[in-house]
Amino acid sequence: MRSNKGVMVFIEQNNKQIANVSLELVCEAKRLADQLKVDAEAVVLGYNIHRELAILGKYGCRKVFYTDDKRLSHFTSVPYAKTIVTTIRKYQPQIVLFGATTVGRDVAPRVASALKCGLTADCTQLQIGDHKIKDKTYHNILLQIRPAFGGNIIATIVSPESTPSMATVREGVMKMVEIDPTGTTNIISESCDLADEDFVTEVINVVREGKAVDLKSAKVIVSAGMGAADSEGLELVKALANAFGGVVGSSRPVVDGGLLDHCHQVGQTGVTVRPNLYIACGISGQIQHRAGMEGSKRIIAINSDPDAPIFSIAHYGIVGDVHDVIPKMIKAYKAKT
Numbered sequence: 001m002r003s004n005k006g007v008m009v010f011i012e013q014n015n016k017q018i019a020n021v022s023l024e025l026v027c028e029a030k031r032l033a034d035q036l037k038v039d040a041e042a043v044v045l046g047y048n049i050h051r052e053l054a055i056l057g058k059y060g061c062r063k064v065f066y067t068d069d070k071r072l073s074h075f076t077s078v079p080y081a082k083t084i085v086t087t088i089r090k091y092q093p094q095i096v097l098f099g100a101t102t103v104g105r106d107v108a109p110r111v112a113s114a115l116k117c118g119l120t121a122d123c124t125q126l127q128i129g130d131h132k133i134k135d136k137t138y139h140n141i142l143l144q145i146r147p148a149f150g151g152n153i154i155a156t157i158v159s160p161e162s163t164p165s166m167a168t169v170r171e172g173v174m175k176m177v178e179i180d181p182t183g184t185t186n187i188i189s190e191s192c193d194l195a196d197e198d199f200v201t202e203v204i205n206v207v208r209e210g211k212a213v214d215l216k217s218a219k220v221i222v223s224a225g226m227g228a229a230d231s232e233g234l235e236l237v238k239a240l241a242n243a244f245g246g247v248v249g250s251s252r253p254v255v256d257g258g259l260l261d262h263c264h265q266v267g268q269t270g271v272t273v274r275p276n277l278y279i280a281c282g283i284s285g286q287i288q289h290r291a292g293m294e295g296s297k298r299i300i301a302i303n304s305d306p307d308a309p310i311f312s313i314a315h316y317g318i319v320g321d322v323h324d325v326i327p328k329m330i331k332a333y334k335a336k337t
């Protein structure tokens with residue numbers, strides 16, 4: 001028999017548009033829910049977005065608990081946290097997932113604190129499994145996996161003695177599955193028991209700053225590491241990205257050194273990407289960088305050190321100086337196209 005205790009995702013919406021990270025999490029919730037033989041479900045807050053919610057069914061979400069209120073059009077911490085807590089108390093999911101976005105990082109700890117349950121931030125993997133503490137075994141609980149201690153260990157975190165288990169996951173970490181065009185969802189309207197005093201802040205206007213680079217949707221990313229961080233190296237990386245119709249990414253020290261803006265940074269504290277082609281130029285391949293790019297379909301690494309760790313995950317490795325190799329790659333590519 002299927003238990004009612006589902007796997008719930010908090011759906012972020014902005015201007016009636018559902019965030020990509022929420023769709024990724026619905027796919028992950030469906031995978032976990034199938035293992036647990038429960039439903040993937042969602043909690044949504046907003047105003048007049050019934051129609052936009054149909055997409056959730058196509059990604060495998062079976063129930064959507066939707067609170068429709070004009071005052072919830074935009075995210076504000078207290079009303080959102082309070083409404084999510086009310087929904088969780090009512091439906092008792094065993095797992096709740098949030099995007100590790102500005103909104104998710106604000107609201108998830110408030111919800112965890114109100115429910116007195118555990119919360120693991122920035123998970124890179126989620127699994128269902130058993131866990132033994134002394135002579136007690138907990139079955140089918142959420143194993144929350146994430147790098148810890150500066151990426152030196154991969155920790156598995158469990159919170160078996162409180163429910164729900166809650167985790168945040170960054171955008172791009174979980175894979176989207178293909179949609180099922182026939183998939184439907186059951187939208188369940190929730191009443192809003194918020195008082196005017198709950199709205200201590202009011203959103204008057206939303207102004208979004210455009211990103212200088214959109215690494216997430218790029219099909220080709222050419223990234224500069226410290227081995228390409230001189231002015232000539234960076235120009236060559238940009239030229240290679242241009243030639244391939246791609247965008248420029250980077251390792252963290254290049255950003256920390258002020259050579260590129262943070263929006264170019266790939267990795268644990270940057271963006272997680274899965275392009276068709278990732279070219280790492282003068283990047284050693286430390287775990288924190290790899291965490292953000294090892295899901296790329298094809299990886300080419302250029303590095304003067306044949307023992308650089310990046311070669312262990314690269315599909316093609318070129319041992320050489322970026323200043324020599326990149327001009328040859330551009331020339332060869334242009335000659336072919």
Ligand SMILES: Cc1cc2nc3c(=O)[nH]c(=O)nc-3n(C[C@H](O)[C@H](O)[C@H](O)COP(=O)(O)OP(=O)(O)OC[C@H]3O[C@@H](n4cnc5c(N)ncnc54)[C@H](O)[C@@H]3O)c2cc1C
Pocket residue numbers: 150151224225226227228250251252253254265266267268269270271281282283284285286287288289292302303304305308320321322323
């Ligand atoms: C908590 C934490 C979070 C972090 N988050 C991130 C993150 O999100 N993203 C990230 O990238 N890092 C992150 N880091 C830093 C990470 O540990 C590494 O220090 C960083 O990735 C190294 O960057 P790099 O490979 O460019 O530089 P280096 O490690 O200095 O490597 C430079 C490479 O270039 C090669 N090289 C040198 N000259 C040339 C040349 N002329 N031609 C070809 N190759 C050459 C060298 O052989 C070397 O392999 C994080 C660290 C911590 C502790």
